[in-house]
Amino acid sequence: MTWEPVIGLEVHVQLATRSKCFSGSATLFGAPPNSLTDPVVLGLPGALPSFNRRALEMAITLGLACGCEIRARSRFARKHYFYPDLPKGYQISQYDEPLCEGGAVEVGGRAIRLRRIHLEEDAGKNIHQAGGRLSQVDLNRAGVPLIEVVSEPDIFSAAEAAAYMRELRELVRWYDISGGDMEKGQLRCDANVSLRPPGGSDLGTRTELKNINSFKFVAEAIEHEITRQAAILDEGGQVVQETRLWDADAGTSLSMRSKEEAMDYRYFPDPDLPPLEVDGEVLARVTSRLPKPRSAYRSSFTAAGNLSDEHIDYLTADRARAERYATVAGSEDGRLIANYMLQDPDGRLEAGHLKRLAELQRTATVSGNGAKQIIVELLRRGGDPDRIKDELGLAQVSDAAEIESIAADVVAANPSQAASYRAGKTALLGYFVGQLMKKSGGKANPQLASDILKKLLES
Amino acid sequence: MSLHYQPVGELVRLVRTRQLSAREVVAAHLARIAALDARLGTFLHIDEAGALRRADEIDAELARGSDPGPLAGVPIALKDILVTRDVPTTAGSRILAGWIPPYDATVVERLRAAGAVLIGKLNMDEFAMGSSTENSAFFPCRNPWDLERVPGGSSGGSAAAVAAGLCAASLGTDTGGSIRQPASLCGVVGLKPTYGRVSRWGVIAFASSLDQVGPLARSVADAALLFEVIAGFDPRDSTSIDQPAPRLSGALTAGARGLTIGRPREYDLPGVDPEVKRAVDAALALLADHGARIRDISLPNSAHALPTYYLVAPAEASSNLARYDGVRFGRRPEGASTSLLEMYRRTRGAGFGPEVKRRIMLGTFALRSGYYDAYYRKAQQVRALIAEDYRRAFAEVDLVASPTSPTPAFRLGEKADDPMAMYLADVFTLSCNLAGLPGISVPCGLTAGGLPIGLQLVGRPLDEATLIRAAAAHERAAGPAPHPPEMAAS
Numbered sequence: 001m002t003w004e005p006v007i008g009l010e011v012h013v014q015l016a017t018r019s020k021c022f023s024g025s026a027t028l029f030g031a032p033p034n035s036l037t038d039p040v041v042l043g044l045p046g047a048l049p050s051f052n053r054r055a056l057e058m059a060i061t062l063g064l065a066c067g068c069e070i071r072a073r074s075r076f077a078r079k080h081y082f083y084p085d086l087p088k089g090y091q092i093s094q095y096d097e098p099l100c101e102g103g104a105v106e107v108g109g110r111a112i113r114l115r116r117i118h119l120e121e122d123a124g125k126n127i128h129q130a131g132g133r134l135s136q137v138d139l140n141r142a143g144v145p146l147i148e149v150v151s152e153p154d155i156f157s158a159a160e161a162a163a164y165m166r167e168l169r170e171l172v173r174w175y176d177i178s179g180g181d182m183e184k185g186q187l188r189c190d191a192n193v194s195l196r197p198p199g200g201s202d203l204g205t206r207t208e209l210k211n212i213n214s215f216k217f218v219a220e221a222i223e224h225e226i227t228r229q230a231a232i233l234d235e236g237g238q239v240v241q242e243t244r245l246w247d248a249d250a251g252t253s254l255s256m257r258s259k260e261e262a263m264d265y266r267y268f269p270d271p272d273l274p275p276l277e278v279d280g281e282v283l284a285r286v287t288s289r290l291p292k293p294r295s296a297y298r299s300s301f302t303a304a305g306n307l308s309d310e311h312i313d314y315l316t317a318d319r320a321r322a323e324r325y326a327t328v329a330g331s332e333d334g335r336l337i338a339n340y341m342l343q344d345p346d347g348r349l350e351a352g353h354l355k356r357l358a359e360l361q362r363t364a365t366v367s368g369n370g371a372k373q374i375i376v377e378l379l380r381r382g383g384d385p386d387r388i389k390d391e392l393g394l395a396q397v398s399d400a401a402e403i404e405s406i407a408a409d410v411v412a413a414n415p416s417q418a419a420s421y422r423a424g425k426t427a428l429l430g431y432f433v434g435q436l437m438k439k440s441g442g443k444a445n446p447q448l449a450s451d452i453l454k455k456l457l458e459s
Numbered sequence: 460m461s462l463h464y465q466p467v468g469e470l471v472r473l474v475r476t477r478q479l480s481a482r483e484v485v486a487a488h489l490a491r492i493a494a495l496d497a498r499l500g501t502f503l504h505i506d507e508a509g510a511l512r513r514a515d516e517i518d519a520e521l522a523r524g525s526d527p528g529p530l531a532g533v534p535i536a537l538k539d540i541l542v543t544r545d546v547p548t549t550a551g552s553r554i555l556a557g558w559i560p561p562y563d564a565t566v567v568e569r570l571r572a573a574g575a576v577l578i579g580k581l582n583m584d585e586f587a588m589g590s591s592t593e594n595s596a597f598f599p600c601r602n603p604w605d606l607e608r609v610p611g612g613s614s615g616g617s618a619a620a621v622a623a624g625l626c627a628a629s630l631g632t633d634t635g636g637s638i639r640q641p642a643s644l645c646g647v648v649g650l651k652p653t654y655g656r657v658s659r660w661g662v663i664a665f666a667s668s669l670d671q672v673g674p675l676a677r678s679v680a681d682a683a684l685l686f687e688v689i690a691g692f693d694p695r696d697s698t699s700i701d702q703p704a705p706r707l708s709g710a711l712t713a714g715a716r717g718l719t720i721g722r723p724r725e726y727d728l729p730g731v732d733p734e735v736k737r738a739v740d741a742a743l744a745l746l747a748d749h750g751a752r753i754r755d756i757s758l759p760n761s762a763h764a765l766p767t768y769y770l771v772a773p774a775e776a777s778s779n780l781a782r783y784d785g786v787r788f789g790r791r792p793e794g795a796s797t798s799l800l801e802m803y804r805r806t807r808g809a810g811f812g813p814e815v816k817r818r819i820m821l822g823t824f825a826l827r828s829g830y831y832d833a834y835y836r837k838a839q840q841v842r843a844l845i846a847e848d849y850r851r852a853f854a855e856v857d858l859v860a861s862p863t864s865p866t867p868a869f870r871l872g873e874k875a876d877d878p879m880a881m882y883l884a885d886v887f888t889l890s891c892n893l894a895g896l897p898g899i900s901v902p903c904g905l906t907a908g909g910l911p912i913g914l915q916l917v918g919r920p921l922d923e924a925t926l927i928r929a930a931a932a933h934e935r936a937a938g939p940a941p942h943p944p945e946m947a948a949s
Contacts, residue, residue: 039562043782045550046542046564046661048696078778080826082803089781137786266826268835271667271775273697 003195005226007155012188013147013178015058021121021145022049033138041143043087048272055145058177059119060286068103076270084137085124093120095267107164113152122146158222165218174319182215193225205239211246221246297322304330311338333358343375357385364445370394398445407452410435421457462487463624467681474532481514481532485576488534492625494948500600501620503539504547505579513576527574536626538617539580542661550663551583553596554783554810564661566672566689573688581616585812587665589613590884593875594814603943608868611641617675618645628676634669636888639900643863643913646902648682649675653921654895655700658693664779666772669892679931683707710924715932716750721856725761731865738912739862742903745936758848763841764890770825770838777822846894853919861887863900863913891917899926902940
C-alpha cells in the first residue's frame with residue numbers, strides 16, 4: 001500500500017563568526033590540524049568559556065527572519081558524552097530553555113513550522129588511519145559556533161525535505177550568518193522519518209538518519225529510508241526506533257544505535273555561563289540591522305514592471321546584488337542596468353559606471369553592442385565608460401547630415417537594388433542599412449540610418 | 460633575625476627598603492621547607508630554581524629603583540589546584556601527574572604582577588574532595604600542631620605550610636569549607652571570598668557554582684593584603700562580578716563597635732566539641748566587650764545544607780571531571796590504547812582515587828534523565844531557600860558567627876573509612892558556599908590538648924570588608940595567634 005512519509009529535520013548551521021563560540025581562537029576551514037586551539041578549545045583543566053556575542057546576534061537574526069519568538073532569557077546547558085573529539089566530555093548546548101522557539105520557513109508556498117533554534121558549540125574531528133591502527137583528533141572545528149534549527153514534523157516527501165534544506169541554505173546566506181556549504185560541513189542535516197497511512201494524524205515509529213553530508217544526498221537518503229520503512233510495513237513488520245547512519249558510497253543506511261542504547265546526555269545548566277539575557281537593546285540593534293527579506297525585493301522589482309522573471313530571479317539571487325539593484329529599480333534605465341548586471345555576476349562594476357553607461361545607451365551615444373563591449377573592458381581593465389567608448393571608438397554617429405551623405409552614396413552605388421525597392425521590394429531596406437553601417441565603420445546610429453534611407457528611397 | 464614567621468607587610472617593607480634581599484627571604488623559606496617538609500608533606504612540588512630566579516629579578520628591579528609591587532619578594536605557595544604555566548599542576552590527582560600547563564590562572568598572574576615569589580605547589584585532597592588531605596593521591600599532609608593529626612582539607616597543604624612558616628602566605632580554594640576548615644584546624648586565618656569576587660580562570664574545577672579562591676595567612680592583615688591583590692573582575696570568567704577589588708586598610712582598624720553579630724540557633728548541634736563551643740562563645744564575648752552586639756538568629760534551612768551540597772557539588776564534579784579522558788593531557792596507562800572504551804576505563808580507573816570516583820558516581824546518578832528534577836533541580840531550589848535565610852538574617856545582623864569546624868583536628872585515619880563522618884566536618888561551612896557568601900575563619904584559642912580552634916564569620920555578598928573588620932578586631936583583642944610548637948629539623 002502507499003504510505004505517507006512524515007519528516008522532521010534537525011539542521012546544524014555553522015555560524016560565520018571570526019572567532020569561536022567560547023574563546024578567541026579563529027574559525028577557518030582547512031588550517032593545519034590543531035592550529036586553531038587554546039586552553040578553552042582543548043578543554044584544559046581550569047579553562048572557562050566566554051560567550052561570543054556575535055554568535056548570539058547571528059542566531060537572533062535567523063530567529064527574527066523566521067518569525068521565531070526570541071527568549072529574553074535562555075540558558076546554556078551541558079550535554080555529556082565521551083568521545084575523543086569532544087574535549088570537555090560535554091558539549092555546551094541549549095536544552096530546555098533555547099534561544100528561539102516557534103517560527104516557520106516557507107517552502108513552495110507552504111510554511112514548515114519550526115520547533116526551536118538553539119546555540120551550541122561544534123565538536124572536533126576524529127581522523128582514522130587506514131587499517132584502523134591509529135586514530136587522531138583534530139580540534140580546529142571544536143568550539144565553532146553552531147545553531148541547530150529543529151523543524152516540526154511538517155515535511156511530507158523527500159523532495160520537500162530537499163527543498164526545505166535549499167531554502168534554509170538560501171536564508172543563512174541571505175542573512176550572512178553562514179557559508180551554508182554542506183560539503184564543508186557548514187550545513188548538516190539529521191532527518192527524523194516515519195510513515196503513516198495517508199491522511200492519518202498519529203505519527204508512526206520514527207528513525208533518525210544521520211551523516212547526510214552533501215546536498216545531493218538529502219533527497220536520496222530520505223527516499224531510501226522511506227522505501228526501507230515501507231517495505232517493512234508492507235510485510236506487516238514494525239519499524240524499529242533507532243538511529244541510522246547514511247552511507248553515501250553504498251547508497252544505503254546502517255543501524256547505529258537502537259532506542260535502548262540511546263545515550264543519557266545528563267543535561268544540566270552550565271554553571272560556568274550565566275543565563276543568556278536578550279534585552280530590548282540587543283533585540284532592537286539586531287532588528288535595526290536586519291536586512292530586508294528576499295521576498296520584499298522580489299515584489300518591489302516585480303512592481304517596477306520592466307523586468308522579466310529571469311531578471312528578477314537573477315537580481316534577487318544574492319543579497320548584495322539585490323541591494324545594489326534596489327537603488328535603480330523602477331528608474332527609466334532600470335532594465336538596461338539589469339541587463340548590464342547579468343554580465344557582472346560578481347558585482348564588480350561601480351554603480352556610477354552602470355548609470356552612466358545606461359545614459360550613453362539611452363541617448364544612443366553608444367549602441368547596445370557598444371555597451372556590451374564597454375562592460376567587457378571595464379571588467380577586464382577598469383577605467384570608466386566614457387574613456388573606453390572613446391578609446392575603442394564606440395561612439396555612434398547620430399549626426400543626420402553625415403548619415404544623409406553616406407546614405408546618398410550607398411543608394412547611388414546600388415541602382416538596381418534601389419529600383420527593386422521602389423518597385424515594392426521594401427525588404428531590401430535591410431540590405432541598404434547593412435551597406436551604410438559597413439561604410440560608416442559600424443558607427444552610424446542604426447535607427448537613424450534606417451529612417452534616413454527609407455526617406456531617401458521613398459522620395 | 461628569623462624570617463619564617465614575619466608578617467607579609469614586614470617582609471615587603473624589609474625587601475623594598477633593601478634591608479633584606481628577596482633572595483635571602485626566599486632562600487630562608489626554601490631552607491625551612493627542606494628541613495621540615497619531609498615530615499609535614501605540605502608541598503607536592505617545590506620550584507626552587509624558579510623561585511630564586513624570580514627573587515633575583517625582584518632584587519634587580521629594586522636596584523633599578525622600580526617597585527615590584529605590594530607583595531615584593533614575599534614567598535607564597537599555591538594549592539596545586541591553581542594552574543601554573545610551566546610548573547606541574549596535579550590537583551592532587553594521579554590522573555594529572557606529569558601535566559605541565561601552558562598558561563597561568565588569573566590569581567597566579569596577579570600574584571606575580573604584585574611581586575610575589577611563587578615557591579611551590581601545595582598538597583590537597585584529590586580535586587579538592589575531602590576534609591583531611593588524606594585523599595591526596597601522592598601522600599597525606601600532616602598538621603604542624605600534632606603530626607599524628609590531619610591539617611583539615613581540602614586545602615590542607617595551604618594551611619599547614621602557612622602554620623609551619625614554610626611560606627609567608629598561601630592560596631587555597633573553598634567549595635564547601637576547604638579554606639576555612641583547614642585554617643581552623645591549623646590555627647591560621649582563611650578567607651573564602653564572595654562567589655564571583657575572585658576569578659576562577661585557571662582554577663581546576665571541582666564544583667563550578669561553589670568554587671572560590673582565597674588566601675590563608677597568619678594574620679588578618681596578611682589575608683587582607685593577598686585578597687586585595689587577587690580579587691576583582693576578570694572577563695575570562697563569565698561568573699566574575701564586575702566590581703573593583705575592595706581596599707581593606709580602613710577595615711583592619713575600624714574595630715568591632717557598632718557591629719551586630721548573629722548566632723544561629725540551629726548551629727547548637729550535639730556533635731560540637733564542648734571545647735570548641737566554649738572557645739567560640741569566648742571569642743564572641745570578647746567581641747562584645749569591644750563594642751559588638753551579639754544576638755541569636757535563625758537560619759531555618761541549615762539542616763538541608765549538607766544533603767543539598769552533596770547533590771550540587773558531585774553533580775557538577777561529575778561533569779567537570781569528564782574531560783580527564785586520556786586524550787589530551789595527563790597519564791594514559793598501559794593497555795589503554797586497545798580500544799576507545801578501554802582508554803576511558805583504564806585512564807579513569809587508574810587515574811582517579813576512591814573519593815573522586817564516589818562523587819562522580821553520585822553526581823552521574825543525580826543528573827540522570829528523569830532524576831534531574833528530583834535531585835539537582837530540587838537541590839538548587841533548596842539552595843535558594845538557604846540564601847534567603849541569610850538574606851533575612853542580614854536585615855538584622857552584619858555577620859553570622861559559628862565554629863568553623865565542629866571539632867579540632869582529628870587523627871589521620873580516624874574518619875578515612877567513614878565518608879559520612881568526614882562530610883560532617885563541613886557542617887558549618889557548606890551553606891556559605893551554597894549561598895555564595897564570603898566567610899572567614901580566624902584562630903580563637905587552643906584546646907587543652909594544644910589544638911587550634913577557629914571562629915567562622917559569614918558576611919553579606921561582596922562585604923568582605925566587614926568580615927576583615929570583625930576578624931581584625933578579634934585578633935587585636937585576643938592577641939596574635941600562637942605558632943605551633945617548633946619541630947626539630949630532620
